[in-house]
Each structure stands twice: as structure tokens, then as C-alpha cells.
Amino acid sequence: MKLYQQTVQKIGEMLARREVTAQEVLASIAERIGQVENKIQAFTTLTLKEAEGIAADLDSRGEVGDLTGIPCGIKDNMCTRGIRTTCASEMLENFVPPYDATVVNKLKSAGAVMVGKLNMDEFAMGSSTENSGFFPTHNPWDLTRVPGGSSGGAAAAVAAGEVFYALASDTGGSIRQPASFCGVVGMKPTYGMVSRFGLVAFASSLDQIGPVTRTVTDCALVMNAICGHDRQDSTSLQLEVPDFRSYLQTDIKGLKIGFPREYFQKGVDQEVKDTIKKVLLKYEELGAIVEETSLPHSEYALPAYYIIAPAEASSNLARFDGVRYGYRDTHAEDIIGMFSSTRARGFGPEVTRRIMLGTYALSSGYYDAYYLKALKVRRLIKEDFDQAFDKYDVLISPTATSVAFKIGEKSEDPLSMYMSDILTIPVNLAGIPSISIPGGFVDNLPVGLQLMGRPLSEGTLLKAAYAFEQATDYHLRTPVMEV
Amino acid sequence: MTADRYEAVIGLEVHVELKTRTKAFCGCATSFGAEPNTHVCPVCLGMPGVLPVLNQEMVEYALKTALALNCQIAGYCKFDRKNYYYPDLPKNYQISQYDLPIAERGSLEIETEKGSRTIGITRVHMEEDAGKLVHQGNIMTTPYSLVDLNRAGTPLLEIVSEPDMRSPQEARMYVEKLRSILLFLGVSDCKMQEGSLRCDANISVRPRGQRALGTKAEIKNMNSFRSLERAVDYEIKRQIEILEKGGHIIQETRTWDEDQQVTMSMRSKEEAHDYRYFPEPDLTPLNIEQPWVERVRRSLPELPDQARERLVNEYHLSHYDASLLTTSKDVLDFFDECVNQYHEPKVVANWVMGELTRLLNQNNLEIKDSKITPRFLVDMLRLLEQGTINGKIAKVVFEEMFTTGESPDKIVKDRGLIQISDESAIQAIVRDVVALNPKVVEDYRNGKDKAFGFLVGQVMKASKGKANPEMVNRLLQEEL
Numbered sequence: 001m002k003l004y005q006q007t008v009q010k011i012g013e014m015l016a017r018r019e020v021t022a023q024e025v026l027a028s029i030a031e032r033i034g035q036v037e038n039k040i041q042a043f044t045t046l047t048l049k050e051a052e053g054i055a056a057d058l059d060s061r062g063e064v065g066d067l068t069g070i071p072c073g074i075k076d077n078m079c080t081r082g083i084r085t086t087c088a089s090e091m092l093e094n095f096v097p098p099y100d101a102t103v104v105n106k107l108k109s110a111g112a113v114m115v116g117k118l119n120m121d122e123f124a125m126g127s128s129t130e131n132s133g134f135f136p137t138h139n140p141w142d143l144t145r146v147p148g149g150s151s152g153g154a155a156a157a158v159a160a161g162e163v164f165y166a167l168a169s170d171t172g173g174s175i176r177q178p179a180s181f182c183g184v185v186g187m188k189p190t191y192g193m194v195s196r197f198g199l200v201a202f203a204s205s206l207d208q209i210g211p212v213t214r215t216v217t218d219c220a221l222v223m224n225a226i227c228g229h230d231r232q233d234s235t236s237l238q239l240e241v242p243d244f245r246s247y248l249q250t251d252i253k254g255l256k257i258g259f260p261r262e263y264f265q266k267g268v269d270q271e272v273k274d275t276i277k278k279v280l281l282k283y284e285e286l287g288a289i290v291e292e293t294s295l296p297h298s299e300y301a302l303p304a305y306y307i308i309a310p311a312e313a314s315s316n317l318a319r320f321d322g323v324r325y326g327y328r329d330t331h332a333e334d335i336i337g338m339f340s341s342t343r344a345r346g347f348g349p350e351v352t353r354r355i356m357l358g359t360y361a362l363s364s365g366y367y368d369a370y371y372l373k374a375l376k377v378r379r380l381i382k383e384d385f386d387q388a389f390d391k392y393d394v395l396i397s398p399t400a401t402s403v404a405f406k407i408g409e410k411s412e413d414p415l416s417m418y419m420s421d422i423l424t425i426p427v428n429l430a431g432i433p434s435i436s437i438p439g440g441f442v443d444n445l446p447v448g449l450q451l452m453g454r455p456l457s458e459g460t461l462l463k464a465a466y467a468f469e470q471a472t473d474y475h476l477r478t479p480v481m482e483v
Numbered sequence: 484m485t486a487d488r489y490e491a492v493i494g495l496e497v498h499v500e501l502k503t504r505t506k507a508f509c510g511c512a513t514s515f516g517a518e519p520n521t522h523v524c525p526v527c528l529g530m531p532g533v534l535p536v537l538n539q540e541m542v543e544y545a546l547k548t549a550l551a552l553n554c555q556i557a558g559y560c561k562f563d564r565k566n567y568y569y570p571d572l573p574k575n576y577q578i579s580q581y582d583l584p585i586a587e588r589g590s591l592e593i594e595t596e597k598g599s600r601t602i603g604i605t606r607v608h609m610e611e612d613a614g615k616l617v618h619q620g621n622i623m624t625t626p627y628s629l630v631d632l633n634r635a636g637t638p639l640l641e642i643v644s645e646p647d648m649r650s651p652q653e654a655r656m657y658v659e660k661l662r663s664i665l666l667f668l669g670v671s672d673c674k675m676q677e678g679s680l681r682c683d684a685n686i687s688v689r690p691r692g693q694r695a696l697g698t699k700a701e702i703k704n705m706n707s708f709r710s711l712e713r714a715v716d717y718e719i720k721r722q723i724e725i726l727e728k729g730g731h732i733i734q735e736t737r738t739w740d741e742d743q744q745v746t747m748s749m750r751s752k753e754e755a756h757d758y759r760y761f762p763e764p765d766l767t768p769l770n771i772e773q774p775w776v777e778r779v780r781r782s783l784p785e786l787p788d789q790a791r792e793r794l795v796n797e798y799h800l801s802h803y804d805a806s807l808l809t810t811s812k813d814v815l816d817f818f819d820e821c822v823n824q825y826h827e828p829k830v831v832a833n834w835v836m837g838e839l840t841r842l843l844n845q846n847n848l849e850i851k852d853s854k855i856t857p858r859f860l861v862d863m864l865r866l867l868e869q870g871t872i873n874g875k876i877a878k879v880v881f882e883e884m885f886t887t888g889e890s891p892d893k894i895v896k897d898r899g900l901i902q903i904s905d906e907s908a909i910q911a912i913v914r915d916v917v918a919l920n921p922k923v924v925e926d927y928r929n930g931k932d933k934a935f936g937f938l939v940g941q942v943m944k945a946s947k948g949k950a951n952p953e954m955v956n957r958l959l960q961e962e963l
Binding site for chain 1: 525528529530531532533534535536537564566568570573574575576622623624628630757759760761764765766767
């Protein structure tokens with residue numbers, strides 16, 4: 001087994017025992033990137049040169065830590081000091097932040113070795129990474145298919161062995177859906193668990209950073225490094241972060257699992273439903289109590305989300321105006337013209353569409369009918385979950401309605417693209433934690449299993465995920481790529 | 484007069500910059516006059532991915548102000564985004580408060596000729612300031628604009644009054660009173676010229692006796708108390724004139740043109756911005772617990788109305804004098820310090836409100852920027868009391884102190900201004916004057932009282948103002 005195929009946990013142990021150096025680990029990753037990146041196209045920016053310096057420095061200092069010396073990738077919407085942060089948009093193609101996102105800072109102090117910034121749908125708006133302003137990323141399981149989105153670069157890079165783990169962001173499923181499509185583990189923590197400082201905002205009340213890894217254990221290790229209160233993010237929670245490794249147990253006897261019937265209805269592919277039904281049987285075998293339940297307002301989640309997220313986005317993205325940084329159209333006649341043409345040329349069609357949607361939803365005369373109503377729906381969805389969690393420890397569903405679809409299959413039809421997030425969106429509206437892990441395969445394409453829990457129940461989710469992972473071998477399968 | 488048949492209805496929106504140490508949502512210093520773009524950071528520059536963190540001192544200052552204005556403090560308030568595009572607004576939205584401001588329903592008192600009037604305060608809310616643009620003329624036609632974002636993110640309070648004022652004078656008095664309260668609280672510099680206190684006026688007129696309000700116009704760009712009063716006055720007359728001609732007032736925003744002394748249309752209601760307010764998702768709502776409010780209430784300093792009552796009760800000053808002395812915290816402090824050292828409050832008050840105010844206005848100075856100290860004024864009053872100088876010379880000495888900053892003793896000594904109380908010396912001058920003005924002396928003896936005054940004047944002139952006036956009177960009378 002090559003080094004790049006190992007897990008974070010395994011490499012960490014090898015580094016700690018001095019069986020391997022950070023530079024050797026990095027060399028393996030660099031070699032792998034050299035082999036497959038031209039097919040996958042997961043990175044917007046590679047920083048192997050900087051990574052070599054960091055790895056050499058770590059080797060010379062001989063420090064040891066869970067993430068020390070382990071190569072990773074960062075979704076390109078998290079600010080990295082001195083390294084361009086593009087959001088996969090022409091608007092920020094040459095933007096180099098003078099500061100690090102809090103999570104990047106945390107990873108740096110944990111001794112992480114960043115090898116590059118990862119491709120995404122522009123400003124995290126999309127479900128296939130086809131909306132990247134630069135190029136689409138390909139799914140390692142089938143290069144003609146999408147890796148999902150918006151964190152397609154992160155999931156594809158982790159699945160293809162180009163990084164051991166990645167940090168991504170999830171606003172309506174952007175970590176979990178690509179994790180599902182690429183057969184990796186992706187966690188969206190409770191809103192406020194991880195600081196958003198330095199994450200280029202899409203929809204502030206929904207955005208949350210989380211890990212993409214190959215195993216549940218690795219997920220726990222990365223969670224340990226990135227969670228915690230940050231004074232620079234007023235919405236980050238003030239609480240003690242547990243050691244998530246302590247939840248990695250296989251005994252889940254008596255765990256109460258609900259499967260909401262609304263998540264198994266039409267719109268979800270039959271093979272996917274069947275795969276997850278088998279998962280439920282597996283959980284019963286493991287001693288969990290599995291029952292059908294209901295989240296009755298689920299069908300309103302998508303429309304509510306497509307009001308709230310674009311509304312916030314229309315305001316968050318207003319700062320990209322060509323005045324202070326980023327792209328500027330210099331041919332405009334006057335200031336209004338400069339604003340308009342900078343934004344018209346700098347943003348791609350999906351970003352433009354959502355800005356217009358959000359602007360409309362907040363306009364006077366429409367605010368009550370759209371935005372305010374969407375907030376009410378959001379509360380109902382939260383209450384649905386609250387009630388379900390009175391009875392159940394964990395809710396289980398498919399992560400996505402299908403396996404990875406073909407590149408180009410949905411890119412001309414925004415609505416069907418939006419529908420592919422229908423199972424992940426309610427979690428963001430409710431602010432609860434959720435994890436997607438490999439739950440099976442259909443035609444050699446991964447199917448994601450989504451676990452959802454009450455606020456701050458990341459530990460329980462990791463435990464339930466770990467128990468399933470240890471009882472199956474889905475996480476051990478890797479995409480076969482011709483090299 | 485036609486104007487008498489109409490009544491003006493005026494409400495004011497005042498923005499004040501708070502002089503907190505740091506900006507509203509980042510750690511940058513708030514300071515006026517620094518090199519452009521030196522007090523900036525990723526947060527107040529609106530860089531990608533940054534987040535606001537609420538400055539508690541801003542909330543504290545807002546609470547102080549709201550309590551001083553007798554407002555009801557909201558137990559729960561939140562911030563909202565006000566969205567509009569302008570190059571001086573880095574995020575292209577302003578963090579403000581929309582439907583749940585920190586305080587509502589307050590009031591302040593103004594002293595009009597007809598007595599005391601209560602002006603309602605609708606609301607007080609917190610927000611952040613924008614930066615500054617420098618360009619030639621209009622932003623749409625200038626070849627380029629320079630952007631200075633030092634001011635961007637400075638904490639502001641917006642204080643909105645009820646439409647309770649009825650004249651330009653009342654509008655001015657309201658802002659003056661508000662300013663003095665803010666100065667007493669020490670929350671703002673309140674300099675209209677520098678923009679740390681800015682004022683917009685909503686003005687409508689209606690036939691006297693009518694309850695329904697007329698259509699209003701909002702007037703902006705009034706940079707001094709004088710321009711506020713003039714702009715309001717102009718706008719009232721403009722509206723009355725339109726109504727008299729059978730026309731209609733258009734709801735619009737107008738700007739005061741200082742050069743032409745007129746208000747001019749900026750944009751109509753139809754062109755008004757849709758700010759698309761919505762709750763600021765990057766800040767959590769603010770719970771203002773009662774103990775916090777009480778702690779701030781107890782920490783409030785003496786306010787203008789309380790100070791005024793103190794001057795009336797303790798020093799037996801008139802209501803009017805006491806009001807004048809309490810328009811500014813610095814003036815009151817100056818007065819209080821003088822009175823601590825000198826036993827005649829009324830005399831001190833007269834000098835402060837008279838000569839001192841006159842010289843300050845003449846030189847366009849604030850009291851704390853002038854060279855006069857309470858010590859100097861008190862020393863001078865003692866010289867006057869002791870008879871070392873007379874009243875007329877005192878004014879000369881005072882002006883000299885004001886310009887040079889030298890002590891009254893030194894001025895009197897250096898310029899030989901000591902009063903002449905030597906009877907024989909004055910007697911000699913009196914004789915000379917009488918001898919040189921036989922015609923006037925004759926007029927006086929024929930009953931022309933005015934002639935006496937002229938002779939006194941001649942004696943004073945000959946003594947360079949230094950002769951003891953009482954002696955001059957007595958000796959001149961004896962001589963005649």
C-alpha cells in the first residue's frame with residue numbers, strides 16, 4: 001500500500017514512530033497529484049513548494065501531533081494568507097488575502113501541510129462543481145461524472161488520494177453531497193461549532209466548515225483540530241470541545257434511530273433507497289432500535305432555503321464591486337457602470353441568478369411574502385427535528401437522491417440541480433450536525449448514508465457512523481484510476 | 484401675513500459619531516484627521532470572509548445617551564443590514580438597527596421664548612459610519628474619486644425626533660440641547676463642521692388648525708446651526724409659497740446649498756432607495772439585562788438640566804443665565820472652577836457670558852482651545868475688586884489675556900494699567916480739561932446734562948482710561 005492511500009490516523013502513527021518523515025509523506029502525495037490531477041482537476045491552486053518547506057521544517061523540529069506533517073487541502077473559499085483565495089470565481093482570481101481563516105490558523109498550529117486550494121462551485125453555489133469559474137472537477141469513480149458540489153474538489157481530492165483530508169464548507173449540503181458522490185466521509189458540524197472567520201460568506205446563517213476524510217476516525221481527528229469558540233466570530237458557540245476520538249466505539253446497542261419517511265419518497269432513486277434500507281437492517285443487526293418517523297415540513301425546506309440563502313448571498317456578495325480588491329472592469333464610463341460591469345463580468349451565471357433571486361426576495365413589498373415566510377418555515381423545520389430528537393438519537397436517510405450524475409446532465413436545468421440537495425438542506429436550516437459516510441454502492445458508484453443528530457451531538461453521530469463503518473468495508477474501497 | 488396661516492411641522496434625524504476608542508465592529512482606532520487609510524483592517528475594509536465583532540463600549544455609550552434622553556431601553560435588540568451601493572461603504576451594506584432599536588420613546592426639553600417645550604424622541608439606534616470620498620464635483624462626472632476608509636466603521640448613533648418642532652428656532656434649539664446633553668455625557672465631540680454631528684430635517688407645512696400632516700420633504704447637508712436654521716426657514720417658506728399658488732408639495736429629498744442659500748431637489752420618493760433591510764446574520768441579537776441598564780444609569784454624569792437647576796438654586800442665577808452657562812460642558816466647567824475660587828457667581832457669569840463668549844465667537848474658538856483659564860479670570864476679578872484696575876481697563880486686560888495668554892498681573896504691570904486713584908493727579912487733569920473746554924463747561928452750567936458726560940470722557944481719555952471713574956465724577960462736579 002502506498003503512503004498516499006493511508007488514513008490520517010495511520011500516517012500520524014507512522015510519523016510519530018518515525019517510520020516515515022513528513023517529507024516522504026508529502027512526496028507520495030505530490031507523486032499522486034502528478035499522476036491523477038490532470039484527470040481529476042481538484043485544485044484551483046497547488047502549493048507544493050510551500051508545503052515542502054513546511055514538511056522539512058516539521059521534520060527538523062520533530063514535533064508530533066494528530067495532524068502534524070499530514071498533507072491536506074483547503075476549499076478555495078477559506079482565506080489563506082499569502083495564497084490566493086478565489087472562490088473559483090473570476091471575481092477573485094487574483095485575490096491574495098493578508099490573513100488566514102481561523103480554521104487555517106488552527107490547522108497551521110496543528111502542523112498541517114497544505115498542498116493546495118480546492119475547486120468548488122463558484123462562491124459555493126452549486127451541486128456539481130460545474131459552476132466553477134475555472135474548470136469542472138471530475139469524479140474519481142467515473143471521470144465522466146461530477147464529484148458533487150459545491151465542495152467537489154475537496155471530495156474528489158480525498159477520494160483520489162491527492163490529500164489525506166480536506167476542509168470544506170456546507171451551506172445546503174456542500175460537504176455531504178460530494179462526500180456521498182465520491183464515497184468519502186463528510187461532516188457538517190452544528191452551526192457555531194467551527195469559526196466562520198475567513199470563510200468567504202455565501203449564506204452566513206447556514207454556512208459551516210467541516211472535514212472531508214476517508215474514515216470516521218479521521219473525521220474525529222480533524223474535528224478535534226477545528227472546533228471551538230473564536231472571538232472573531234460572534235456566532236461561534238462558547239463551549240468546551242470534547243475529544244471526539246472518545247466517541248469512536250462500536251457498541252451502539254439501544255441507540256434509537258429514526259428514518260423519516262419524507263426522505264424516502266419520490267425523487268429519490270430506487271437503488272439509493274434500497275441501499276439505505278439495507279443500512280437500516282445493518283443497524284438493527286448491530287443492536288440499534290430502528291423506526292420510521294416523520295419530518296412533516298420537509299417538502300418546504302427547499303423553497304425556504306432558496307429564499308434565505310440567496311437573500312443573504314445577495315448582501316454578502318455586494319462587497320465584490322471592483323473598488324478595493326478583486327476584478328475591476330476598467331472600461332466603464334462612471335462609478336455605476338464600473339459596479340455593474342465588474343459584477344456582470346466577474347460573476348458566473350449561477351451566482352448572478354442567486355443574487356437576483358435574493359435581491360428580489362428582500363425587496364420592499366416582497367419581504368413579508370418571501371423572506372419572512374421562509375424564516376417561519378425554517379422554524380417549523382427546526383421544530384420537526386426537535387420533536388424527532390425527543391424520540392431518536394439519530395436520524396438516517398440517503399445523503400443524495402442519486403449516485404453521482406453525468407457531467408452536463410443537469411447543468412442546463414437549475415431546478416433539477418437544486419433538487420439534488422433536497423435531503424441535505426433541512427439540516428442547515430435547523431443548524432444541526434450531520435455526517436455522510438459511504439453506505440453502499442450502486443453500479444460501482446458510492447451511495448452516501450446521512451446521519452443527523454440534535455445540536456452538539458457530533459459525538460453521537462461519530463459513534464453511530466463508526467459502528468457502521470467498522471461493520472462494513474465500503475470505506476476500504478477506492479476508485480480505480482488508470483495511471 | 485400668509486405665513487401666519489400655516490404651521491410648520493419639523494422632525495430631525497441627528498447622527499452623532501461616538502468617540503469610543505475603537506470602531507463599532509473591529510479593533511481599529513477611531514480618530515479624526517489621520518493619514519488616509521491608516522486606521523483600517525480587513526474587517527472595516529470589507530475584505531472577503533471577515534466578520535464583525537460588536538464593540539461593547541458603543542452599546543454603553545448608546546445606553547448612556549438613551550437614558551439621558553429619557554428613553555425606554557429595549558431588553559432585546561438586534562442589528563440589521565441596510566443594503567446600498569456606494570464606494571465609501573466597503574461591504575455595500577451598513578450594519579444598522581431597523582425594527583428593534585436599542586431605545587425608543589424619549590424626550591428632551593427646550594427653552595423657548597414662550598417657555599419650556601418637550602420634544603419627543605422617537606428612537607435611538609446604533610450603526611456604523613461610512614468612509615469619505617474626495618473628488619471634483621459630482622461622483623458621476625469626476626475623472627476619479629479618492630476613497631479614505633479611516634472613518635468607515637466608526638460607531639454612530641442615529642437619534643430621531645418626533646415631528647414636534649414648529650419653527651426653525653425650535654429646530655436649532657433642539658439640536659443645541661441634544662448637543663449639550665451629548666457633550667455632558669462625553670460620548671461625542673459633536674462637531675458639525677467636522678461631521679461628528681450631522682442633521683437631516685423632515686419638514687412639512689399645514690394650514691393652522693389642521694390635524695393631518697402635510698407632505699414632507701427631507702433636507703440634508705446642513706453643516707452648522709446657522710445653516711440648519713436657515714435651511715429650515717427657507718424650506719418652510721418654499722412650501723408655503725407652493726401651497727399658496729395652489730400647488731402640491733412633492734415628497735422628496737432635498738439638499739441645502741450653502742452658497743445659494745436654497746434647498747434643491749436630490750431625488751423623489753420614486754427614486755428613493757430600497758434598502759432591503761434584513762437581520763444581520765453575523766451578529767447575535769443583543770440582550771440588555773436590567774442590571775446593566777441600572778449600572779449605566781447610576782454612572783450618568785450631571786446633565787444640562789440638572790446643572791441649570793444647580794446654578795439657579797446654589798448661585799441664585801436667573802433661569803436664562805443658567806441656561807446659557809449649561810449649553811456646553813466646557814463652559815460650565817470653566818464657570819464652576821471660577822466660582823470655586825471667587826465669591827461672586829453673578830460677576831463670573833457676566834464675564835463668561837459677556838466678554839468671554841464674545842471673544843470666542845469672534846475668533847471662532849471653543850473655550851477649551853482659548854488661552855483664558857479660570858485662574859486668570861479670577862485673578863483679574865480680584866484686581867478689579869481691589870481697585871487696582873477699573874472696569875474699563877478690565878476689558879482691555881481680559882482681551883489681552885485672551886490673545887496673549889499672559890497673566891492679568893503681568894499685563895497690568897507691563898502696560899502700566901494700574902488705576903489712578905491719586906486725587907491730586909486726577910485733579911490736575913480735571914482742571915486741564917475744564918480749561919480746554921470752556922464752551923462745553925458753559926453748556927453744562929446752562930443745564931445741558933449731556934455735557935458732563937463729554938467732560939468725563941475727556942478726563943478718562945487724558946488718563947488713558949486709568950483714572951478712577953468715581954473720583955473723576957466727584958472731582959469734576961466739585962470743579963464745576
